[in-house]
Amino acid sequence: MNGFQGFSDRTEAGRALARELVARDYPRPVVYALPRGGVPVAFEVAEALDAPLDLLMVRKIGVPWQPELALAAVVNGDRPEVVINEDVWRAVRVSEEAFERAKAQELETIRQRRALYLQGRERPSAAGATAIVIDDGIATGATMRVALKALRRASPERLILAVPVAPADTVVRLRAEVDELICLATPTPFQAIGLHYRDFHQVSDDEVIVLLDRRQGAAAR
Structure with missing residues (x-):
């Protein structure tokens, strides 16, 4: 496993990603989560960057x-x-x-x-922004590739993919779709995403709503 011991949960993974992203000081960041599992990770990043949080479905x-x-x-x-x-x-x-x-x-x-x-909230625009796409991990990358291609059409200034864990070969393939790719761990052998978390419970609709509400409230202050 190349010394990688896994993440305790999505919150820890999100905070670790946030530390990497804050250091890069991106202009006008907008954070996009792939629901549902990507939302707790993306929430931590959006909080750290003080950025809008949206969903990429x-x-x-x-x-x-x-x-x-x-x-x-x-x-x-x-x-x-x-x-x-x-x-x-x-x-x-x-x-x-x-x-x-x-x-x-x-x-x-x-x-x-x-x-x-x-619940009817206005969506942030990706046009001219630094669009940061986040999930709790990637396996084959097929769904992520589609999401990135679609978001690219919205004309962000930069398109960033940031994930806690993914296979090395998937990371190589997805680099061509983005301006920058941050992946904290590429363990070998790669197993199912959930096996790289100690707590990988299924994120509920209620959890997604609460996190989006919290981020919306923080952004409004």
Whole structure:
């Protein structure tokens, strides 16, 4: 495990990331969490940077007759971004009508989750900002790659990916998607993300709402 003993919980991981990010003194930071597990980590970073905290929500659009095969993914709901899996798109024949129907279903799911979590709060703009994307860890990087591609389209000045733990080969692949990548640990062999935390409980909707409310309240003061 290269001497890495793991994190006690997401809060500790977030504070460790925050120490790295504060030292870089990014201009106009906006922190984006992948819910739900990324929210407690991102909260600590947003607190340390005194930055807005938003959610980056990704939903897979599966092939209708083989849902586990990702045809595309949609990110966020207010101004949705769709990222197509070109290899799968060329290999299967899905009608435009079927694709639009599947996309609409996933967008509605995002809309409902966003309404639950953010309760109508205005979203910060990524345009011209230092957008910092955070999760509690990365395994293959497939979901994160989609999220980064979509956020890049929002024209941030810089796009930063910061995670506590990930496999070294995934880190190498994702560097091409961002201006800077910070990963605190790349243990070998890499195991499931949760095995690198002593407490890796499933984050609840209520926890997400409380943390977003706390950050919103702090930003308003």
